[in-house]
Amino acid sequence: MYLSRVAMSSLLIILMGFLFSACSSKTDYGPMGSVNGKLTLDGKTIDEGTQLLFMKMDAGYAAFGETDADGNYSITWARDGERKSELPLGSYKVLIQPPTVGKNTEEMSAEEMLEGGDVAPAKPRFPVKYQQHSTSGLEYTIKEGENKIDIDLKSK
Template structure:
């Protein structure tokens, strides 16, 4: 008889959890939308250059590509709304510009006596902007619309 009672309790608990849920997974608190213009020393970069935002605390990642005028809008799983807070940002070249040639060859590393990575001469922007740890780009997303003018130096 105790097995039957435990089964009933489990069934009631299961129905309650199914009805109430475990919390709204889409409830991420206050959100903001991000858009802006991306340039390198005032020059517009190639279309489809990616601007990637990573929330410093929560780990939320969202990105958007540039158009021919350098405009971008960050998209997300939540129709472009991302949690407010501090974000680290990195920039990625268009997919058509990615490739093994972006990394210096062994010969280039050996020829570069000061130990720094050789940079591809025709790259549109410095390699450091491709990594969160070296980009130095940080922005505070506030509730509502956020417009950022990002000019790489």
């Protein structure tokens, strides 16, 4: 009788631990957050197709987005062979790239984007400092749920 109570208690503790861990994380990457917003230059609409790269330096994650005609963007993260509309929580450095001329970036893999693929960037209308995460000065913390991040680049 004593062993069965211990066994039952152990089983209950294991089941509760499994239940809590399954409920507390939505994916293998923990809680996630979506990112969208508007990218502007001196408060004005930026070129359609301007690219944003969110990099979580401590984990080596990179997530991408591209502006529409009004400067709106949403960030997607490619993992496990699919694009996800949410990314892991934490601090991300951001760099901005001018629109590309050539292959549509939505058709490219993350590796192709990082390598440049078959695309050539247009001449940027914004300062070059925004094209590198180390000099852009853009860093944002992604929290669980929806994250609306409006970014206004300065030309000077």
